[in-house]
Structures are given as structure tokens and as C-alpha cells.
Amino acid sequence: xxxxxxxxxxxxxxxxxxxxxxxxxxxxxxxxxxxxxxxxxxxxxxxxxxxxxxxxxxxxxxxxxxxxxxxxxxxxxxxxxxxxxxxxxxxxxxxxxxxxxxxxxxxxxxxxxxxxxxxxxxxxxxxxxxxxxxxxxxxxxxxxxxxxxxxxxxxxxxxxxxxxxxxxxxxxxxxxxxxxxxxxxxxxxxxxxxxxxxxxxxxxxxxxxxxxxxxxxxxxxxxx
Ligand code: ADP
Ligand code: ADP
Numbered sequence: 228x229x230x231x232x233x234x235x236x237x238x239x240x241x242x243x244x245x246x247x248x249x250x251x252x253x254x255x256x257x258x259x260x261x262x263x264x265x266x267x268x269x270x271x272x273x274x275x276x277x278x279x280x281x282x283x284x285x286x287x288x289x290x291x292x293x294x295x296x297x298x299x300x301x302x303x304x305x306x307x308x309x310x311x312x313x314x315x316x317x318x319x320x321x322x323x324x325x326x327x328x329x330x331x332x333x334x335x336x337x338x339x340x341x342x343x344x345x346x347x348x349x350x351x352x353x354x355x356x357x358x359x360x361x362x363x364x365x366x367x368x369x370x371x372x373x374x375x376x377x378x379x380x381x382x383x384x385x386x387x388x389x390x391x392x393x394x395x396x397x398x399x400x401x402x403x404x405x406x407x408x409x410x411x412x413x414x415x416x417x418x419x420x421x422x423x424x425x426x427x428x429x430x431x432x433x434x435x436x437x438x439x440x441x442x443x444x445x446x447x448x449x450x451x
Contacts, residue, residue, distance in 0.1 A: 229449045231256060231310035231442070232335065234317070236412060237343035238405045239398070240353040241427045242434060243314045244366050246343065249435045250312055254442060257306045261298060261315035263364060265289065286392055286400035288318055288408060295325045302326075303333075310338075318409045323416075339445055340416040341438055343427035347402055354398045358387040372431070 231254055235243040244260065251258045265283060268276030275297060279289045298316045301307065317323040330336060345353075356369040360380035367374050367387060375381050392401065416422040425437050 229446075230335065230338065231446070232338045233310075233312045233442070234337060234340045234416075235312065235314045235343065236340050236409075236416070236422075237427060238345060238347075238350050238409075239401045240350040240357065241343040241345045242353075242431060243343060244364075245372075245431055246341075246435055246438060247312055247314050248365075250438060250442070253439055254310075254312075256310050256312045259298070259301055259307065259311050259313050259316070261294065261318075264297065264301070265294075284391060284397075286397040286404065288404060291319055291321045291325075295322055298322075299325065299329050302329075317412060320411055320415060323412055337416075337419075337421055338449075339442070340412075340422050341441075342413060342416075342422055342424045343434065344424060345427040349428060350402055351395075351398055354393045354401075355395060357393050358389055360385045361388050 233250075233256070235247060237243055247258055247260065250256070265276070265279045269280045269283065270276070275293070278293050282289045294316065298313075302311060302313070317326055326337075353368060353371070356371065358367045358369060358374075358378075359365070360367075360382070362385035363380055363382045365380055365382055366372075367380075374387060378387050379385065380387060391397070413422065423441050425434055425441075427434055429437075
């Protein structure tokens with residue numbers, strides 16, 4: 228079977244992590260989330276984490292030369308060799324170009340880039356109400372997707388926290404960074420003919436149905 232090499236694209240708070248949880252299960256794909264990788268590195272105090280922390284706290288992107296090597300290595304590693312779901316990378320045109328060059332060398336190709344579209348107002352609503360379990364990574368929203376018991380994760384009862392960068396001033400900065408540095412990737416992948424757009428304002432189950440149907444179609448087309 229052909230590789231399923233997928234990228235999730237969209238502003239912070241679009242619902243990428245929420246959808247990733249479902250899609251990775253549907254298609255049994257390894258999930259590579261750069262934000263999670265970086266936050267783990269910060270928590271462990273590794274050299275990567277030390278380099279990344281100040282940028283992340285400020286809502287800025289970690290420099291390309293810090294992140295590109297780490298992610299390309301992860302994609303080349305065992306479990307991602309037959310496919311993956313990438314969330315949070317690429318986030319700049321140089322990152323997308325580095326990925327393209329690497330894939331060309333390996334004879335691999337991207338299956339699709341899944342763009343989840345939402346307005347800036349909705350991003351602010353979502354990120355200010357987002358809560359996450361530091362332990363399981365499960366994402367909640369105090370209004371749109373509350374846990375069964377306030378403040379604790381449904382999966383294992385661990386405490387839910389608000390990410391440092393989900394505070395109002397940092398949210399605005401991250402949105403500006405998205406429009407300036409990441410949004411050009413919409414045109415980049417559109418020109419390659421692999422961009423698929425989804426209305427992220429719909430409820431999570433509906434967004435999921437559309438994405439799953441689209442991937443299933445791509446798979447079918449590939450087999451014919
Ligand atoms: P969200 O899912 O809310 O968009 P992430 O968890 O993906 O946010 O990312 C958190 C932070 O990690 C970003 O604000 C940025 O500082 C850093 N980061 C994540 N991915 C990248 C990347 N590909 N390039 C540079 N910085 C990144
Ligand atoms: P991203 O990974 O793109 O930053 P998340 O998946 O973490 O986004 O979602 C951001 C916040 O919005 C979370 O609190 C999540 O519960 C909530 N959320 C995600 N998808 C939807 C949706 N379709 N409708 C309403 N709220 C959503």
C-alpha cells in the first residue's frame with residue numbers, strides 16, 4: 228500500500244490537535260506534533276528545549292535551523308517510514324522547501340496537506356478557553372468541549388492546565404506570526420495541487436467526517 232504522508236495546516240487553535248487524535252486512530256498513523264516535541268524538550272531541559280523556550284514563550288517561531296533537522300530526522304525514523312500525520316511543521320516556506328528537498332532525495336512524496344480554516348475571532352475564543360492535560364496531551368475547551376469533571380482529564384484524572392502561550396497577548400502575537408510566516412504555505416501547497424481545505428468552524432465531529440472521507444477517497448484513487 229502507498230504511503231499516507233499527511234500534513235495538518237491552519238492557524239493556532241484551528242483544531243489540528245483535536246482532529247489529529249481522531250485521524251491517527253482512523254488510519255493508524257504516527258502523530259508528529261512539533262509543539263508537543265518542543266514542549267517535551269523544554270520540560271526536560273534538553274539543548275533543543277533551552278534553545279526553543281524563549282521563542283515559544285514570546286509566541287514567536289523557533290528558528291528554522293533549530294527545528295528542521297529535528298523534524299526531518301523524526302520523519303525518517305522507523306515508525307514514520309510508511310506514513311505519518313505532521314502537525315505544526317512546516318510553518319515557514321524555508322521549512323517546506325527543506326521537507327521537499329529531503330523527500331525528493333528519498334523518492335517520497337506528500338499525499339495531502341489538510342488546511343483547517345477558521346477566523347481570527349474564533350481562534351481567540353478557542354485558545355483562551357483551551358485546557359490541556361500536561362500528562363496525556365488530551366485537549367479540552369472550557370465551553371466547547373469540557374471535561375466530565377472540571378479541571379481534570381477524562382482519561383486518567385490528571386490536572387488540566389492552561390498553556391503559557393494561550394494567554395491573550397501571546398495569542399494575538401501567534402496569530403500575526405501565522406498570517407505572516409505560515410499562511411504563504413497555503414499558496415505553496417495549492418500550486419503543487421495537494422492542498423485540501425476544510426471548514427474548521429463546523430463542530431469537531433463534522434470536521435472529522437469531512438477529513439476522513441477525503442483521505443479515504445485519496446487512498447481509493449491511489450489504488451485504482
Ligand atoms: P498550536 O497547535 O497552538 O498552533 P503548537 O503547539 O503547534 O501551537 O506550537 C507551539 C509553539 O511551538 C509555537 O508558537 C512555536 O513557538 C513553536 N513551534 C512549533 N512548531 C514550530 C515550527 N515548525 N517552527 C518553528 N516553531 C515552531
Ligand atoms: P490546534 O492544535 O490547531 O492549536 P486544538 O485542537 O488544540 O487546536 O483546539 C483549540 C481549542 O479549540 C481546544 O480547546 C479545542 O477543544 C477547541 N476546538 C477544537 N476543534 C473545535 C471545533 N470544531 N469547534 C469548537 N471548538 C473546537
